[in-house]
Amino acid sequence: MNLRLVLAATALASANAFAAPATLLPPGPVYLKFSGQEQIAVNGASTWSDKKEINWGVFIMSTIEEGSVSRPHDQIDPTGDIFFTNGLSGGQVTGMFYGIERGAASPTNPFPATKGYMDLYWRDLSSMTKTSLSTGAAGVRCGYSCAKGYTEGTFLARLFFDTGMDTGNKLNTIVGNTVPSSNGFSGQADSYASVDMSTPGLWSYQLNSNYFHSAEGTRDLRFKNSYNYNRRWNGGTNILGARVDDPGQAYALPEPGALSLTGLALLGMGAALRRRRA
Template identity: 85%
Template sequence: MKNRIAFLLAGAALSCGAHAAPATALPPGPAYLKYSGQEQIAINGASTWTDGKEINWGVFIMTTMEEGSVNTPHDQIDPTGDIFFVNGLSGGQVTGMFYGIERGTPSATNPFPATRGYMDLYWRDLSTMSKTTLAASVTGVRCGYSCANGYTQGTFLARLFFDTGMDVGNPLNTIVGTTVPSSNGFSGQADSYASVDMSAQGLWSYHLNSNYFHTALGARDLRFKNSYNYNRRWNGGTDVLGARVDDPGQAYVLPEPGALPLMGLALLGMGAALRRRQRG
C-alpha cells in the first residue's frame, strides 16, 4: 500500500509539472510529525484574545514527516522509518495555527495546565503561493480568531482539538505544562493528546481519525510532546510572553477508505479462482 501511494504521488507530480502541487499523502501506519513555531502565552490573568479566555495561540510549519514504528502499542510511536515529506521540497508546505487554548487547573504534577484549544492544518502549494518562514515578530501575523497570515491559507487539511487524558489527575485539563512562563526567561515541556474534529472536513481528517492512543478517558487520535522556550520578540501586552515551540507529533494513519474493501474483493476473487482450479 505504501509503495502504491508513493507511485501515485510520483505520477501526480510528473503529470502536474509546474502546475499545482497536490497535498502530500499520508502513508498508512505509524507516523512521526515534526514542526516548529512561534507562540504567545498569557500569565497572571491576562489573555491573548479579546474573549478574555484564551491564554495561548501560535503558528507553525511542519519540518519533516516520516514513517514510524510502534514502541508501546496504543501509547508510543518512534521515528524509525523513511522521511516522506520535507518542508518546501515536496512542492508545498504544511502550515497551521493553534488557538483557543484556555487556562486549566494547576496541580503538583501539572504546574502550568491548559484546557480546550484547536489546531488547524493547511497545505500551502508553492506553485501558486509564496513560501512561508517562521515570523521573526508577532506584528501582522494574526488576522482573526482562527486566522494567521501565511499559515492558514491554502488547502484545508484537518482541524484537531486538544483532548483530555494526558493529565490523569484532572479530567478537564488538555495540556500538561512543566514550567510556568516568566519574563525572566523560561524553558518547559508540554504534553497533550488531540482528536480530529470531523465536523470540519479536510483532506487528512479521515486518515488521522484513528482513535489509536488509549487513555483512561477514552481513545485519542494524536499525541504531542513539545518544548517551549522564551522568545521576547513575540511578546505582546502586559503578561503576554512570546515563545519558540518545537513539537514532535505521533499519529497512526488510516488507509484510504476504499483500500480495505478493494483488498477484500481481491481476496474473494483469489479464493473463487482457487476453488475453480481445485474443481478442474
C-alpha cells in the same frame, strides 16, 4: 467530444500537472516534527479579546517520517525514513493552534491548560509563496482561527486537544511543567489530541485512529513539545512570546480511496474464481 472540449480538458490537465498535490500519510505509525512561534498570556491576560484564550501560535511541519511502535498504544518513535520534507515535496504543511484556556488546578501540572484546537493545511508552492517562521507576531493573526501564511491552501484536518494526559485533573488537556515568566523560561508540554470529524479535511479520516490509550479513553494523536522564551513574539507586558518545537505521534489509517480500491480488487478476484470454478 468536440475540439473546444478537447482543448479545455488539455489545458486543465496541463495546469494540474504543475500543481503539487497534498501529501497523504502512509498507513501505520507516523512521527511528525514541526516548529513554530506562539504567544502565552499570564497574570490574567488574554490573547484574544472576546475569549478566555491564553495561548495561540503558528507552526510549519519540518519532516514527516515513518515510525515504529515503542510501547503499543502509548509511544511511537521515529525511524529516520522521511517521506516528507518542508518545501522539498512541492509544498508545506502549516497550521495554527488557538483557543487554549487557563486550566484547573492540578497537583501534577504546574502550568495547566484546557480546551484548544489545531488546524492543519497543505500549502502548494507551485501557486503560493513559501511561509517562513522568521517574521514577528505583528500582522500574522487575521482572526480567531486565521493566520496569514499558515491557514491557507488545502484544509487537512482540525484537531482538538483532548483530556487524559493530566492524571491530577481530568478537565485539563495540556500538562505544562514550567510557568512562563518575563524573566525567561523553558519548559515542556504534553497533550493528546483527537480529530474533529464535524470539520472534515484530507487527513481527517487517516488520523481518526483512536490508537492512543489514555486515562480518559482512546485518543488519536500524542504531542510532547518544548517551549522556550522568545521576546520577538511578545505582545505586551503580559503576552509573552515563545518558540515551540513539537514532535507529534500518530497512527494513520489507510486512506478511504485505497480501501475502496482494495475492496474492488478482492471482489474482482472472487468473481474470477467463481467463473473459473463454473
